[in-house]
Amino acid sequence: MLAGLLGASALAGAACSTKDGAGDSPGAAAGSREAGGGPNGDGPGAGAEPIDAGEPAAACPRPFDVSGPKAGLNEGFTAGGQARAFHLLLPPDSFTGPRPLLFAFHGTTETGSRFLARAKLADFAARGFIVVAPDAVGNGTFWPVWDAMRAPGTESQPNADVALFDRLLTCTAASYAVDKDRVFATGHSAGGIFTNRLLRSRSSVLAGGIVGSGVFDFTASGEATPLEPMLVVVTWGGDNDTYRGTTPNGVSVPAFSFVEQASLASKHYAADANVAHARCRGDNLGHAWLPLNDWFVDLLLSHPKGTPASSFALPQLPPGARAACSVDPYELARLPDMTCPSTTRAGCTEACQLFADCAVENRTVGPSLQGELSKIGFTQASCAGCVQRCQAGATTQTDAAALSCFSTRQAAATCGPGIEGATPLFQAINECCKGRSGSNLCVDLCTTLNGNSVAKAFFPTCQQIVP
Numbered sequence: 001m002l003a004g005l006l007g008a009s010a011l012a013g014a015a016c017s018t019k020d021g022a023g024d025s026p027g028a029a030a031g032s033r034e035a036g037g038g039p040n041g042d043g044p045g046a047g048a049e050p051i052d053a054g055e056p057a058a059a060c061p062r063p064f065d066v067s068g069p070k071a072g073l074n075e076g077f078t079a080g081g082q083a084r085a086f087h088l089l090l091p092p093d094s095f096t097g098p099r100p101l102l103f104a105f106h107g108t109t110e111t112g113s114r115f116l117a118r119a120k121l122a123d124f125a126a127r128g129f130i131v132v133a134p135d136a137v138g139n140g141t142f143w144p145v146w147d148a149m150r151a152p153g154t155e156s157q158p159n160a161d162v163a164l165f166d167r168l169l170t171c172t173a174a175s176y177a178v179d180k181d182r183v184f185a186t187g188h189s190a191g192g193i194f195t196n197r198l199l200r201s202r203s204s205v206l207a208g209g210i211v212g213s214g215v216f217d218f219t220a221s222g223e224a225t226p227l228e229p230m231l232v233v234v235t236w237g238g239d240n241d242t243y244r245g246t247t248p249n250g251v252s253v254p255a256f257s258f259v260e261q262a263s264l265a266s267k268h269y270a271a272d273a274n275v276a277h278a279r280c281r282g283d284n285l286g287h288a289w290l291p292l293n294d295w296f297v298d299l300l301l302s303h304p305k306g307t308p309a310s311s312f313a314l315p316q317l318p319p320g321a322r323a324a325c326s327v328d329p330y331e332l333a334r335l336p337d338m339t340c341p342s343t344t345r346a347g348c349t350e351a352c353q354l355f356a357d358c359a360v361e362n363r364t365v366g367p368s369l370q371g372e373l374s375k376i377g378f379t380q381a382s383c384a385g386c387v388q389r390c391q392a393g394a395t396t397q398t399d400a401a402a403l404s405c406f407s408t409r410q411a412a413a414t415c416g417p418g419i420e421g422a423t424p425l426f427q428a429i430n431e432c433c434k435g436r437s438g439s440n441l442c443v444d445l446c447t448t449l450n451g452n453s454v455a456k457a458f459f460p461t462c463q464q465i466v467p
Helices: 002-009 112-118 122-126 160-175 190-201 259-270 293-301 348-360 370-376 384-393 397-412 423-432 440-449 460-465
Strands: 072-079 082-089 099-105 130-134 178-188 208-212 230-236 242-246 252-257 275-282 323-326
Touching: 072 160, 082 112, 082 122, 082 160, 099 112, 099 160, 099 190, 099 293, 112 130, 112 178, 122 130, 122 293, 130 160, 160 178, 160 190, 178 190, 178 293, 190 208, 208 293, 230 259, 230 293, 252 259, 252 370, 259 275, 348 370, 348 384, 348 397, 348 423, 370 384, 370 440, 384 440, 397 423, 397 440, 423 440, 423 460, 440 460
Parallel strands: 099 130, 099 178, 178 208, 208 230, 230 275
Antiparallel strands: 072 082, 082 130, 242 252, 275 323
16 A cells, blocks of 8 residues: 555655645744745745545545544544544644644553643644644564564564554545655654664665654564665664553563663664664653754754655754764663682583573663563572572472473573564573473472563563462
8 A cells, every 4th residue: 555655655746735834834934934934944845746645535534534633632543443543733834835744652641632732742843744643552472562673573464553654644644735755754762663664664665754752572574675765863862761651451561671671772773774763862851752843843844755865954942952972773782791600519600690691781671670580590690599599499309390491491592682582581481381380490480470560471481380
């Protein structure tokens, strides 16, 4: 559908821009921006072409097929087999011509309208953007908000949230004049995760986006094709960007740091020759949307679809900005290596070493499992307690079999940063403890890990041996 949409839009001319849309507001700049817009102004500039998505009757589900979505809350929008809601912000009527479009995806405990208010995204509408902010319905698996993170091998399976994006894009473009070269996505926290997913799966239609404190791990699309030219801005609140809270379905998060995830995203996009990359670190603002909206608007407008990454130059931040930005990938120093002491019970050292390498030394998983790791016997500087606990408790023949398995897995493991870097530990526990409810070690580990509602999704074996 999207390939056809873009193919048709390439043939569309200015004559198609008769739908409700935008240009420069006479009072928006008080003479500081040229009428009609330009690379740094409020408009797309001369020659902007609208997406030719046809009429609402063909592009929109009922009842939006009659007159399309309206400003404010829209409910009952069918996509991916679900009835969805979204909030629509329109630019002032004084704007004319094809308008830039921004999709905005909210965080864990929000709605689209609440995210619009928190991030002050009306600033984008005031500068000529159409802003679409959908509501999540809990489609996610790893994180129960947006369907953004997928286990390897499941990335390309049907995704109702991606289907919502596709349908909203065509329906909005059929109802309003949307600049085909300036369609962007953004989101914060859970919405930042989904923004990563869309940037990695819809680069054919997106000119870019702003990833606000979003997890990067497991957001791949499953497609091997390289990204098409885009602008991607990775942001986070600073070293104290940590989320704590409870999701609407009761998943409780003791602490989740987004700093390492920002580094992973920054390095990934910076390494892609087609991507113009920038990253912005807040001045220890916590888990927050960076207050740089006007700067973001200028940045997005200056980088329409197809702009070569080689021509990208990062503009200066406004005076007093509580952030620092760069085009360089964000490198995060490794935590110190931990070496577990030897023990007379075969496999205990190796099992604890696997936890140390993949979890304690991991800046994403470590904070999330800090309480559980402490119960198992770890401190930030030592795994001696883990080895002693294993030595004292893993006394059965089933324990010996489990420990032998852990030793084999640890010898072959390559741990790394992020959630994906902890996968060898997840796989080891799920394999080595499978069917071994008679293992004191496995029962102890699983009882502890089951106490963390976020971890449950990664340890299905633990749900079986310790229901």
